[in-house]
Amino acid sequence: MYICYTSINEIQMIENLGHLEESVLLLVMIVEEAYGVSIGEAYEKKTGQSISIPAIHTVLKRLEKKGMVRSRMGAATAERGGRRKRIFEATPYGFKVIAEIRENRLQLWSLIPKLDIQHG
C-alpha cells in the first residue's frame, strides 16, 4: 500500500517540480551547511540572479512537504541574534527525483536532430 501511494505521488511531483525548486534542491545537495541564507548566497553566486530570503523559505518548505528535503535545527550564532538555523539536506527520494529529471532531460537532449549538424 505504501509503495503504491508513493509511486503515484512521485510522478506528480516530478511533473510539478518547477525551475526554482529544482535549483534550490540542487543547491541543498551542493552547499555544505544548507539553510536559508547560505542557499540564497550560493544561488546568487551560481546564477547571478538575486533572490529574497522569503522566496527561498517558501521553496524549501514546499520541497520538504514533497519529501525531497528534510531538516533539523542547527546551532545559534550571535550574528543571527541568538537564533538557530534550520539546516536542510536532501532525502534519498530527493536524489532520486533529481536523477530522474536529469535522465529525462538527457533523453530529450539526445532526441534533438539538429544539434549534431549545427555543432558539427
Added chain:
Amino acid sequence: MDKHALNEPEVRPPRWADRFLAWYCAPELLDEIQGDLHEAFHRRRKKYNLRKAQRMFVAEVLLFCKPSSFPKFDYPYHLINMPGMISNYLKIAGRNTLKNKVFSLINIFGLAIGLAACFLILQYVHFELSYDQFHEQADRIYRVIREGGRTKGATNHPGVGPALKADFPEVQEYARAVHQSIFIGNLTTWSYIDEAGEVTVFNEERVYNVDPSFLTMFSFPFVYGNPEHAFPNTSAVVISESISKKFFGSDNPMGKTLLLNGQRPFTVTGVFQDVPENSHIQFDILVSYFFTEGWGGEWNHNWDWRWPEYFTYVLLNPQAKAEALEAKFSDFAQQYLGEQMKELNEEERFFLQPVADIHLKSPQLTKEQEVHGNAQTVYFLLLIAMMILLIAWINYINLSTSKSIERAQEVGLRKVAGASRTQLITQFLFESAIVNFLAMGVSLILVMVTLPFFNQLTGKNIGTTMLDLVLVKEYWFWLILAGVFVFGSCCAGLYPAFVLSSFRITTVLKGKFIRSRSGTTMRKILVGFQFVISIALIAGTIMVFRQVTYMRNQDMGYVKDQLLIVKSPRIVDSTLQQRLETFKTELSRNPDIHRMAPSSDIPGKLISQLNFIRNRGEGTDENSIAYHVYIDRDFIETYGLTMVAGRNFREEERLPPPDQRTDPVPVMVNEKAAASLGYHEGEEALHQLIIFGLGPGEWVGEIIGVVSNHHQQSLKADYDPLLFFPIPGLLGQYFTINLSMQRPSETISFIEQQYEAAFPDNPFEYFFLDDYFNRQYAADQQFGSVFGLFSGLALIVACLGLFGLSTFMISQRIKEIAIRKVLGANLTSMVLLFSGDFLKLILIANLCALPLVYLAVNQWLNNFAFHVNIGWLMFVLPAVTLLLISLTTVSIQTIKTGLKNPIKSLRAE
C-alpha cells in the same frame, strides 16, 4: 549612549520591523526566519551598505508576513462534539446527584440555607441603607446639627435656618420642624365633630410644627391637596392618610375642621401618604410652625438664638459644596452667638449632616427624632451572611473531595477512554453548577416562605411576598445573584475538580489509590474554619441574649411591673382642680389601686426639657446639665423611689409662673444631679441654693430633697441627672397609677369609668409602663433574634457538613473497623479513636475563635452603660455544644458500622 560610542557602533536591523516580525511570526518559525533575516542583514551590510541592507530587511519582513508564518490556528474539533458532551455531562451529573442522595441533599440544602440567609440579610441591609433615599432632593438636603453645652444635639436654634438662608447664597431653602412637646406637650387631643354632632376624638403624639417649605423640600407625596400650598394660614393642618381614616373614614377630609385640645380649630388643607418606614422623621400631623406666634410675648420665632429645640434642614444649591459651607460656620456662629458664647462660657459649633446619613451614620446625638439604626450592626449582619455562605461552600468542597476516592476509578476510566483534563474539570464544574442551581431555586422558595416570620423578627416591614421585595426590582440584586452562582459554581467546584482530575490513571486503576496527605490537611483546615465561625456565632448569640435579658430584668430603681399609665386629659376647663380631686378620691376607694400621680414625663423616654444648673455663687463654667421633670407629690411613692435625704414636696407647693418666682423655688434632685453639683452625700445637698433655667431667664431654687436614681432611659444610657419641680398645671402629661395585678381588667375598666366621669369628652388611653419602657430594647432584641436565627442557620449548615464528612470518613474505614473488631477492639475505644481527630480540631478552633469573640463582644457591650460581665458561659457553652454535636455524629456513624458483622465488610470488594 556613551558606551555605544566607545565601542563599535551597534548596527542592527530596524527595530520596529524586527518587533513586527516577532509579533506576527509563529514562535516555532521565529528561529529560522528571524535568524536568517538577521544573518542576511549583516552580510548585506558588508556587501552593499547599511541602508540597502535595512531596506531589504524591511522588505523581507513584509514578504514573510503571510498566513504560513502566522501561528497555527487549530481547528477546534472538540467543539463539534460540544452539545453531545454537555448533554453527557448533565446526564452524569444528574446520575451522580441521584446516586448519592444524602450528599446531594446536604449539599443542596446547606447551600440553600446559606443563600436564603444571605438574601434575607441583604434585604434587611438594603432596607436599612434605603433610609431617606426616597426624597427627590435627598443628596442636597442637610440637617444642621449643633455642638454646644457639652452635648452634640440633632436640634438647633430657631434663628439658624433663616440666618443661613439670608447669609449664604449656597442655601436655597431652609425648613424647621419641632415636635409639639416643645410648645404644648407630648400629647395633644384632636377631635372632630361631624354634621350629626357626633364626636371622634384621639390623642396624638406624632405631631410636628413645620415651616411650609418642609413639604416642598422633602418628598412626602400628597393624596389630597398640594404640598406647595399646604399652609395658607396658621390654622391649617396637614394629616396622614391613616389619621384621615381614623377621623373621617373614607370621606374626603379637605376643608373639614379638627379641634386641638378641644379649643383651637384647624382646617385640613392636605393629606399625605403615611410616612414610609424608612424615613428618619416620623409624623402623623403637621401644623404650621407659626401658629404659636405671639405665645411667648416678645419672643420671635425666627430670630431666637437661645432655644436649641428645632430640627433645622437646609437645601443646598446643586453646585454648592457642603464642606465649603461648613467651613464658614465658625464665623457664622461668632457673628450671631459671639456675646452669648462669652456670657455662657461655652463654644457653639454647627455641622451639616446629609439627610441620608441620619439613620445609619449619625453620631450619638441628643434629641434625636427616632431611634436610629447602627451601621455596625448592618455590616455585621452582612458579615454573618457571608460566613454562612462560606460554610455552605466549604461543605460542598469537603464533601466532593472526600467523595473523590469513590470517583477515582471513574476518573481513571475516563482518562483511559481519552478524556482530557479540561474535559474532566468541565464535567465536575457542571456538577457543581447543577447543585448551585438547585440550591438557588430552593433558597428562593425558602425566602418566600420565611419572609413573613423574618419581618416579625426584625420588626420592619420589608415586604411580604417575593414580588414586594424592593430587592427584586434592583438590577444589582440580580447581578449579585448571578455573581454568587458563578462564584459558587467555580470556587466550590474548582478545587474538587482539580483534585479529582489530577489522579494518575495507572495508580488509580491498579487500585493502589491512597488518600493524599495534603488533601486531608486541606479538609481539616476547612472544617476547622467552619468550627471557628460556629463557635464565634454561638458565643455571640449567648452574649446578646444575656445582655437583653439582663436589661429587661435589671432593677430599674422603681417598681415597673404594676404601673399603668393613663394619658392625661387635654380638653379641660376651670373646674380642673376639682375634677382631678374627684378622680383621685374615687380611685383611692378601689382597694386594687394603690396610688396615682400626675407627671410631665414617665420613664422610658428621653426627657425633652434640658437645661443647665449650677450652685448659686459659682461661675458659668461650673454649669452642668439636668433634665426637668414636673411631678405630683405622690410621684415618689407611686414609683417606689426613695428619699435619700430631705423631704418630698408639700401639698400646697406649686411651681409659680416665671414672673412670680421671687423666693427660691423648692426643687428636688436625684443623686446623679446632686453629684454633678458636687454633693456626693445627699445631706450635703439639702437647702443649697441652685440656679436653673439659664438662657432667657435664670431662677433660684432650693434643694429640699434628694431622690434615689432610677433609669429614665434604657440601660444603654447612664442615669440621667434629674431636677424635680412640683407640677404647676396639676395635670402633667400622664397619670401613673400603681395598681395590684390581681384583677387588672376589672381595675382598668373601673379607672376608665372614673376617667370618663371626671373628664368627659377626653379619650381614655392607657398602656403599661414596662411595655413602654421595653420598647427601647426593641432594636437590641431584634438584633438578638436575627443574630440567633442566623447563628442557628450557620450551625445547622456546619452540622450538615460535619455529618456528611463523618459519614464518609467512616465509610472509608469500614475495613479498618472490621479488622479492629476481629482483633478484639470494643466500640468505646473505636469511638474515641475516630472522634480524636474532631476533638483536636474543636480545641484548636476554640483557641482561634474565642479571643476574637472576646474582643468583639467587649466592644459591643461597651455600647451599654450597664451591661453584664463576660462570664465563663461564653467560653464553655459553644465548645460544649460543638463537642456534643460532633461526638454524637461521629459516634453514631462509628457504632452503626461497628455493629455490622465484620465478615460482611471484609468480604466486600
